[in-house]
Amino acid sequence: xxxxxxxxxxxxxxxxxxxxxxxxxxxxxxxxxxxxxxxxxxxxxxxxxxxxxxxxxxxxxxxxxxxxxxxxxxxxxxxxxxxxxxxxxxxxxxxxxxxxxxxxxxxxxxxxxxxxxxxxxxxxxx
Numbered sequence: 001x002x003x004x005x006x007x008x009x010x011x012x013x014x015x016x017x018x019x020x021x022x023x024x025x026x027x028x029x030x031x032x033x034x035x036x037x038x039x040x041x042x043x044x045x046x047x048x049x050x051x052x053x054x055x056x057x058x059x060x061x062x063x064x065x066x067x068x069x070x071x072x073x074x075x076x077x078x079x080x081x082x083x084x085x086x087x088x089x090x091x092x093x094x095x096x097x098x099x100x101x102x103x104x105x106x107x108x109x110x111x112x113x114x115x116x117x118x119x120x121x122x123x124x125x126x
Contacts (some may be wrong), residue, residue: 002026004096005062009120012086018123020081021043021115022096029053033102034072034079037093037111038122045095047108049081086124093119 008020020036033085037052047071051058059068064083079096096117099107107114 002098004098004115004117006094006096006117006120009083009094009122011123011125013126014087014124015066016086017082017084018122020083020094020096020122022079022081024077024079024096024098027078027098027115029072029074029077029098032098032100033104033107034070035059035071035097035104035111036068036079036081036101036109037095037097037120038090039095040092041093047111048094050097050102050104050108051079052102052104059108061108068118083122086122088124090122091124092122094122095119117123 003025005023033052036048041046048064049060067085069082098115116126
């Protein structure tokens with residue numbers, strides 16, 4: 001059974017950092033492109049950072065470029081999102097996603113046959 005479980009969300013002050021983790025099970029990560037999305041209240045789900053399995057290529061949305069970094073550990077079946085310089089506009093539910101064979105940009109911009117995690121809340125507030 002395919003499962004993605006996010007963790008690491010919480011409340012952080014503006015300017016702070018958080019590291020999200022996503023544990024994958026039930027499938028071989030080597031064949032999947034993985035990524036992070038978020039959805040704020042009243043907004044569409046947004047692709048943030050994605051990483052391809054075979055060559056490690058990444059894609060970052062302009063909204064997070066230079067602040068967020070995605071990484072993966074195929075041995076541990078995990079993908080991470082390091083988030084720095086957080087602002088209140090980063091408040092959202094953050095989702096882990098996986099899609100077989102997609103490019104990094106493809107997953108983030110045009111997710112198709114995607115497996116989703118249940119999400120973790122990130123709140124940036126003083």
